[in-house]
Amino acid sequence: MIELKNITKIFQEKSQRHVALSDVSLTVEKGEIVGVIGESGAGKSTLIRCVNLLERPTSGEVWVNGKNLMLLNSSQLIEARSNIGMIFQNFNLLSSRTVFENIAFPLELRKTPNTEIKKRVCELVDLIGLTDKVHNYPASLSGGQKQRVAIARTLATNPQVLLSDEATSALDPTTTQSILALLKDINKELGITILLITHEMEVVKEICDQIAVINEGKLIEKGSVSEIFSHPKTELTQRFISSSLRIDIPIDYQKRLVLEPQLNKHPLLKLQITGNSVDEPILSEIARKFNINSNIISAQMDYAGGIKFGVMLTEFIGDAEQELLAMEYLKNKNIKVTLLGYV
Numbered sequence: 001m002i003e004l005k006n007i008t009k010i011f012q013e014k015s016q017r018h019v020a021l022s023d024v025s026l027t028v029e030k031g032e033i034v035g036v037i038g039e040s041g042a043g044k045s046t047l048i049r050c051v052n053l054l055e056r057p058t059s060g061e062v063w064v065n066g067k068n069l070m071l072l073n074s075s076q077l078i079e080a081r082s083n084i085g086m087i088f089q090n091f092n093l094l095s096s097r098t099v100f101e102n103i104a105f106p107l108e109l110r111k112t113p114n115t116e117i118k119k120r121v122c123e124l125v126d127l128i129g130l131t132d133k134v135h136n137y138p139a140s141l142s143g144g145q146k147q148r149v150a151i152a153r154t155l156a157t158n159p160q161v162l163l164s165d166e167a168t169s170a171l172d173p174t175t176t177q178s179i180l181a182l183l184k185d186i187n188k189e190l191g192i193t194i195l196l197i198t199h200e201m202e203v204v205k206e207i208c209d210q211i212a213v214i215n216e217g218k219l220i221e222k223g224s225v226s227e228i229f230s231h232p233k234t235e236l237t238q239r240f241i242s243s244s245l246r247i248d249i250p251i252d253y254q255k256r257l258v259l260e261p262q263l264n265k266h267p268l269l270k271l272q273i274t275g276n277s278v279d280e281p282i283l284s285e286i287a288r289k290f291n292i293n294s295n296i297i298s299a300q301m302d303y304a305g306g307i308k309f310g311v312m313l314t315e316f317i318g319d320a321e322q323e324l325l326a327m328e329y330l331k332n333k334n335i336k337v338t339l340l341g342y343v
């Protein structure tokens, strides 16, 4: 449905030349949800804006639904864009129009008859669960409700593609979940292809089929959610995965923590577990093979794309030499072992 081929975007400001995207290729199949994740300034917004040519690539090809948008004249481009909806972090609602009037707006521009507009808006407010707010103005809505209205407005003209530019970044975690659930429903029930950009792994983990990682204008990794979570290839992707799992050393452990081995102190370890390793009973193996008792201090396991992954803070209590052998054993099992010190 979307194919970006070798996209390069260079911003030229006076003598300053900035390469925002460098030879980026990305395919989104019909009906898929693809998430592009990257840090601030990586080029995410530029990339998504290239899909509907809000930003024109310096070179490369942009194909949407079988058309090379770069070759269209302005009226053909307007037509092609009507098939591509877009939602934004700051919702972009018209404050002087009610919910009804905001959703009706793109239909009015198309000179749709009033009876048809009324019918379509009623369907859409029902879809987004805001029938009781249909005559409210945006100022009286919560952030999540505003984003729902923005989604309904973009769906009014039945686009086949929805672009989401950090649509949940301004929302709290619970509201984020409800908006993501709405996007997933739209994808499933209406068959709309979704390309979203975000800086949060939580978002892509929740609803995406494929994840692409962008860094300094280059696409550095792409795969299914399970591939990315089980075998992250780059340090940056690993960091994104870890950022969705928070684990802190409790204060009393921090007080006792020393960096060098000491008599009667034992290693405090952070174990990062991805993919297949997690299905093995690693701690009981460690106990059996190395006579190590694991004292789990905290742990967080999660599930994405059919893959379990997680992080665990644990103290290994045993003979010093065996403790080292046990750490090596875990490393060979695809577990990232970080020695935090001794407690």
Ligand SMILES: Nc1ncnc2c1ncn2[C@@H]1O[C@H](COP(=O)(O)OP(=O)(O)OP(=O)(O)O)[C@@H](O)[C@H]1O
Residues within 6 Å of the ligand: 011, 012, 013, 018, 019, 020, 038, 039, 040, 041, 042, 043, 044, 045, 046, 047, 199
């Ligand atoms: N119109 C512009 N003129 C000049 N440079 C620009 C322009 N738009 C973006 N850039 C530069 O291109 C790079 C990529 O910007 P972009 O907004 O795509 O990043 P991003 O990943 O979306 O970041 P953020 O998450 O902070 O929005 C940045 O270094 C930015 O300064």
